[in-house]
Amino acid sequence: MNLILVLIGGLMLTAAAVAMSLRNIIHSALLLIGSWLGVSFFYLWAGAEFVAFAQVLVYVGAVSMVVLFAVLLTRRDRQDVVVAPETRTRAISALLVGGSVAGLLVSAVLGTPLATGPAETPTLTVKDLGTLLAGPQAAGLLIAGVILTVALLGAVVLAATDSGKEDAS
Amino acid sequence: MTATLERLPLLVRDWITGFFPEPVRWLVSGLLAIVAILAVFGLYFAYLTLAERKFLGRFQNRPGPNRTGPFGLLQPFADAVKALTKEDIVPQAADKLLHFLAPCLVVAFGLISFAVIPFGRYLIPVDLDAAVLYFFAAGVSSELALFMAGWASHNKYSMISAMRALAQLISYELPLLLAVVPVIMLSGTLSTSKIVVAQGGWTFGIIPHWNVLTPWGFAGFFIFMIAAVAETNRSPFDLPEAESELIAGHLTEYSGFKYALFFMAEYFGMSALCGLGVTLFLGGWQAPIDILQVVPSYVWFMVKLSCVIFCLMWVRATLLRLRIDQLTRLAWKFLVPLGLINLGNAAFWHLSADWSGPLQIVRWAISAAVIVIPFVLIGRTLSSGLAPRTYRYAT
Amino acid sequence: MTTLQLCLVISSLLFCIGLVGALSRSHxxxxxxxxxxxxxxxxxxxxxFWRFGASPTAATGVLFAIFSIAVAAAEAAVGLALVIAVYRHQKSVRLEEANRLKG
Incomplete structure (x- = not known):
């Protein structure tokens, strides 16, 4: 059981790490999408079927498209997707900060006596989730809907060009 | 006899898995399901291409392919040999890895959506609780492969048409989902097998309880099929590759077997989407009449699937290609509002479930009016200011 | 190491990879x-924590993850729209060069 988890985790972490160190931003984005897919496999492994498919639908289907469109809309020519390397001090300091945070978190996790729950996967059907979302959590659902609508409108307003102005420039 | 026929695929599977030791049986039965899908739908794909060419030929008053084998029945295999032996050209400046990965991924994502379609009473590869969500998650992943194809070709026309294709797919994702939501509302489950079971039963033994035979279901099926045609890039929504106008869109730099893989993925995607349509609206594997239940359920599924696909071929032979602005306008101004209204309609249908007697007629009338009146009004508004088409040279 | 701890270690490593990426890149x-x-x-x-926690019958973890995915989608859409808007003004996507509040 743990072997599958290590496999999923290893692939996910490798994809994310390689993505963050690549120069070509399109390759970075595609590898990160692979890493998000790995997260959804983790959800599937943990038995949260609905969250796993929602993750694929939202991240691999929607966020990835927004990211790729944004990359293509913010470049002057084809070579523009190759990002210039960062300064050495910046990379080293970022690695130092990240490494120390990682050390802190991992030692905290390993040092805490965590209660181990049931061995078998808890069953949570989509119907249970639906009743929860439409009943006790209805307010949260409504707020999430409002946030999404506002974000959609905001994104359109921000990204839309004033066509007249665009012609003049 | 009927029960044996119904369980025949399962018996074959158990017979084969019987040869293996107990610990690996689950693996063998899983692999067998994959092999069965690949074999059946591989062959189905091969003959679908032939059927499409034959039908298109008949629609256009020509015989269609008839030289290879009797009645041209070996044509798909000749095509396969041709695709395999063609030179595989990769542009010098192409992103080699992505260029190779794109056709593989597009076929893989097309195939994995078959996993949740109930082909028969006992024939469902994976019976997931969130099957419909899984189907759409697999469907949207193929958009990524499309982007990769356009990007990796290192050709600005490929890139632009890939972005156009993506815009089309994203626009039509919305009506597709809006058409599916009423079915999920009314059957109260995301599992495809339970949705089919919920459509069982007959009134007077002849009228099946399929979703398509209700006002909201009919509208939903209509929207679903239009969106499905657009999602699979088929005529009249085939602008991404519009053979006669553009070169081949994002497939321009693909040749040989890689091109054939894209072609295959299109047909797999079409079969899977039509299969979902049959499952959600046309009663899946349920027989149309009570006494016809002697025919095994998987035969009914394939018959319904083939009928739906035949209708798509008919549409392809009949309708003209849309322009890109007409295409997005149809999605956002016509299908999406109609889908939203249909959602309310389904809610009404759910709330009025216990109406009986003469109230039943009122229920049908209200439900039909709710969908027909907006249909006419939105249609009128969208087509106002456009003169009726005149045919100057055709009489 | 229990399975829960393994999950937590993997997620903290993923968090740190994200952190290093956000700190070290200027795109x-x-x-x-x-x-x-x-x-x-x-x-x-x-x-x-939902899977291995004390009370898996309460679906709080799953619900929180669903809401968080929804909010993340909104965040990505607005964030990338901002990137496009900034690019239109500055003709650059490097963070150092986006240092003026006036276009």
Whole structure:
């Protein structure tokens, strides 16, 4: 059981790490999408079927498209997707900060006596989730809907060009 | 006899898995399901291409392919040999890895959506609780492969048409989902097998309880099929590759077997989407009449699937290609509002479930009016200011 | 090491990869993607604690993950729209060069 988890985790972490160190931003984005897919496999492994498919639908289907469109809309020519390397001090300091945070978190996790729950996967059907979302959590659902609508409108307003102005420039 | 026929695929599977030791049986039965899908739908794909060419030929008053084998029945295999032996050209400046990965991924994502379609009473590869969500998650992943194809070709026309294709797919994702939501509302489950079971039963033994035979279901099926045609890039929504106008869109730099893989993925995607349509609206594997239940359920599924696909071929032979602005306008101004209204309609249908007697007629009338009146009004508004088409040279 | 601890270690490593990415790169989109990775790592924790926690019958972890995915989608859309708007003004996507509030 743990072997599958290590496999999923290893692939996910490798994809994310390689993505963050690549120069070509399109390759970075595609590898990160692979890493998000790995997260959804983790959800599937943990038995949260609905969250796993929602993750694929939202991240691999929607966020990835927004990211790729944004990359293509913010470049002057084809070579523009190759990002210039960062300064050495910046990379080293970022690695130092990240490494120390990682050390802190991992030692905290390993040092805490965590209660181990049931061995078998808890069953949570989509119907249970639906009743929860439409009943006790209805307010949260409504707020999430409002946030999404506002974000959609905001994104359109921000990204839309004033066509007249665009012609003049 | 009927029960044996119904369980025949399962018996074959158990017979084969019987040869293996107990610990690996689950693996063998899983692999067998994959092999069965690949074999059946591989062959189905091969003959679908032939059927499409034959039908298109008949629609256009020509015989269609008839030289290879009797009645041209070996044509798909000749095509396969041709695709395999063609030179595989990769542009010098192409992103080699992505260029190779794109056709593989597009076929893989097309195939994995078959996993949740109930082909028969006992024939469902994976019976997931969130099957419909899984189907759409697999469907949207193929958009990524499309982007990769356009990007990796290192050709600005490929890139632009890939972005156009993506815009089309994203626009039509919305009506597709809006058409599916009423079915999920009314059957109260995301599992495809339970949705089919919920459509069982007959009134007077002849009228099946399929979703398509209700006002909201009919509208939903209509929207679903239009969106499905657009999602699979088929005529009249085939602008991404519009053979006669553009070169081949994002497939321009693909040749040989890689091109054939894209072609295959299109047909797999079409079969899977039509299969979902049959499952959600046309009663899946349920027989149309009570006494016809002697025919095994998987035969009914394939018959319904083939009928739906035949209708798509008919549409392809009949309708003209849309322009890109007409295409997005149809999605956002016509299908999406109609889908939203249909959602309310389904809610009404759910709330009025216990109406009986003469109230039943009122229920049908209200439900039909709710969908027909907006249909006419939105249609009128969208087509106002456009003169009726005149045919100057055709009489 | 219990399975829960293994899950938590994986998610903290993912969080740190996102952090390093967000700190070390100056391309705005990559920074946003790093932040998305950190969000995902947090979501993984919710699911891990739901699966191995004291009371898995309460679906709080799953519900929180669903809401967090929804908000992450909104965040990505607005963030990338901002990137495009900034690019239109500055003709650059490097964070150092986006240092004026006036276009």
């Amino acid at each position: 705005t989109i990559l920074v946003l993607l790093g932040i998305e990775l950190m969000l995902n790592a947090a979501n993984m924790n919710f699911i891990a």
